[in-house]
Amino acid sequence: MAVIVLSGVLLLVVLGCVCVFRDARGGGPRWVHVVAVVTLAVGEVVSSSGRRGRRGGGGGGDDD
Numbered sequence: 001m002a003v004i005v006l007s008g009v010l011l012l013v014v015l016g017c018v019c020v021f022r023d024a025r026g027g028g029p030r031w032v033h034v035v036a037v038v039t040l041a042v043g044e045v046v047s048s049s050g051r052r053g054r055r056g057g058g059g060g061g062d063d064d
Contacts, residue, residue: 016042
């Protein structure tokens with residue numbers, strides 16, 4: 001059962017990335033743009049939650 005769920009999540013991630021790429025190139029239908037925006041928003045949420053969970057620590061950060 002876990003394999004099916006993880007496969008579904010992987011499929012959604014890949015399709016989201018394809019939509020982001022296609023939207024960046026332009027000329028896609030409106031639903032591609034919507035999926036790309038949602039994918040980028042979810043990526044930002046996941047990225048910020050990962051940063052918030054870490055404490056202090058040495059280098060390796062990408063802060064400017």
